[in-house]
Amino acid sequence: MGSMITLAFCAPAAVPLTRASGLDCDGWLIRWHRTCINCRCGRCAVLQMESSTDMAADKAFQPASLGEQIVRRIDELAAISEEAGKLTRIYLTRELKAAADLILGWMREAGMNAHLDAVGNVCGRYEGERPGAPCLMLGSHYDTVRDAGKWDGPLGVITAIACVADLHRRGKRLPFAIEIVGFADEEGVRFASTLLGSRAVAGTFDESVFNARDRDGVSMRDALVTFGLDPEHIGAAARARRELLAYLELHIEQGPVLEAQNLPVGVVTAIAGATRLAARLTGMAGHAGTVPMALRRDALAGAAECIGAIEQFCRTDESGLVGTVGYIQARPGATNVIPGEVSFTIDMRAPTDMHRKRSVADVVRQIEAIAKRRHLALQLDVTHENRTAPCAAWLRDQIAQAIAAEGFSVFELPSGAGHDGMAMIDIADVGMIFVRCRGGISHHPDEHVELADADAGARVLLRVIENFRPRVG
Numbered sequence: 001m002g003s004m005i006t007l008a009f010c011a012p013a014a015v016p017l018t019r020a021s022g023l024d025c026d027g028w029l030i031r032w033h034r035t036c037i038n039c040r041c042g043r044c045a046v047l048q049m050e051s052s053t054d055m056a057a058d059k060a061f062q063p064a065s066l067g068e069q070i071v072r073r074i075d076e077l078a079a080i081s082e083e084a085g086k087l088t089r090i091y092l093t094r095e096l097k098a099a100a101d102l103i104l105g106w107m108r109e110a111g112m113n114a115h116l117d118a119v120g121n122v123c124g125r126y127e128g129e130r131p132g133a134p135c136l137m138l139g140s141h142y143d144t145v146r147d148a149g150k151w152d153g154p155l156g157v158i159t160a161i162a163c164v165a166d167l168h169r170r171g172k173r174l175p176f177a178i179e180i181v182g183f184a185d186e187e188g189v190r191f192a193s194t195l196l197g198s199r200a201v202a203g204t205f206d207e208s209v210f211n212a213r214d215r216d217g218v219s220m221r222d223a224l225v226t227f228g229l230d231p232e233h234i235g236a237a238a239r240a241r242r243e244l245l246a247y248l249e250l251h252i253e254q255g256p257v258l259e260a261q262n263l264p265v266g267v268v269t270a271i272a273g274a275t276r277l278a279a280r281l282t283g284m285a286g287h288a289g290t291v292p293m294a295l296r297r298d299a300l301a302g303a304a305e306c307i308g309a310i311e312q313f314c315r316t317d318e319s320g321l322v323g324t325v326g327y328i329q330a331r332p333g334a335t336n337v338i339p340g341e342v343s344f345t346i347d348m349r350a351p352t353d354m355h356r357k358r359s360v361a362d363v364v365r366q367i368e369a370i371a372k373r374r375h376l377a378l379q380l381d382v383t384h385e386n387r388t389a390p391c392a393a394w395l396r397d398q399i400a401q402a403i404a405a406e407g408f409s410v411f412e413l414p415s416g417a418g419h420d421g422m423a424m425i426d427i428a429d430v431g432m433i434f435v436r437c438r439g440g441i442s443h444h445p446d447e448h449v450e451l452a453d454a455d456a457g458a459r460v461l462l463r464v465i466e467n468f469r470p471r472v473g
């Protein structure tokens with residue numbers, strides 16, 4: 001009995017199809033994806049698919065592509081969430097544990113030795129030709145933000161496992177080991193401290209976070225114990241530089257640049273550092289009807305001028321500088337009162353530390369000048385500073401060669417978002433591959449990667465792995 005599949009086509013019309021009509025079928029419609037995904041109309045969708053008992057027999061003839069396997073597992077992992085109808089998987093929760101178990105199973109299936117490390121990372125190792133050889137480490141994170149998309153993080157972990165599974169299926173060993181790490185906390189949602197998983201692996205974990213409490217008042221120390229881990233042993237997660245040949249991460253771009261370039265993948269040049277500042281302008285509150293304009297010290301009007309200046313400054317920069325004012329509060333905050341005090345934040349990022357620091361200094365000078373001219377008191381504090389993690393030139397070259405060999409144009413771009421590589425750079429050279437995501441949308445349930453792009457990313461990663469040459473010297 002053939003499987004009955006109903007499809008919606010972008011054109012010309014919806015047509016019910018069966019295997020008898022000549023489609024390759026392995027739970028997904030290969031030919032359908034190849035033709036329709038390329039059209040990118042956004043309306044193509046599988047409406048209904050009834051699997052049949054004889055589908056398994058087809059697998060022998062037509063194994064699923066890497067992209068198909070990846071998409072299936074992305075969906076499987078996304079089903080593990082603490083909120084119904086939404087994807088939320090926070091550090092050290094029951095759901096994180098269930099996700100860890102699922103991923104560990106996939107690693108073992110791919111011929112890897114797998115375990116949960118001292119901080120909750122899932123770790124797998126595929127030995128090379130000689131046991132005990134240093135490894136090429138692949139990774140990304142498997143925690144999410146609240147009401148997340150399903151690709152941010154898991155795509156890198158699942159793609160890496162798919163690549164190793166492919167080597168395993170062919171019985172291929174390389175002159176080095178491959179390790180995969182799914183980091184347990186990259187987003188920092190629960191304890192307001194990011195990169196906990198990768199910092200533990202890099203040996204830079206700050207133990208003061210043990211006392212941080214989540215919104216229910218549970219300390220990280222207690223949450224680790226509940227999860228089944230021992231806070232005293234967190235140091236055991238740390239790896240030595242000599243054990244790693246490089247750290248490589250595949251991740252969705254989380255921005256619109258690759259889509260604008262019409263490319264499925266890109267080479268990351270650097271993970272941009274960030275400076276965050278908290279600004280407070282103090283003027284004089286007063287009656288909105290009685291104080292003449294010339295005599296006002298309006299803190300909110302001053303802040304508006306500062307925000308305009310920050311935007312203007314960053315817009316005229318052509319080297320990837322970005323600046324954002326994402327939070328503002330005016331006091332006393334009433335329709336008929338001139339605002340006396342305004343607090344706002346500034347987030348500035350650039351591909352190099354020098355560029356960022358120089359730009360922050362320029363912006364600060366402009367804000368100071370605005371405050372002075374408007375007779376406003378200014379308090380400006382740096383609340384967060386993260387240095388830029390440049391991707392190693394030799395890894396960028398190898399990624400670029402793999403992309404070219406897969407038939408795509410090589411395009412380089414910086415990462416404005418933070419990634420685990422920012423921590424891993426303390427013990428290894430870092431390389432990153434970006435995969436296009438629809439509309440650049442991320443940290444949102446609409447986050448989406450086309451199957452063809454997931455497949456392209458996997459083929460590039462596999463090629464990088466198989467042709468990997470450790471840095472000489």
Ligand SMILES: [Zn+2]
Nearest residue numbers: 141152153186
């Ligand atoms: Zn991420």
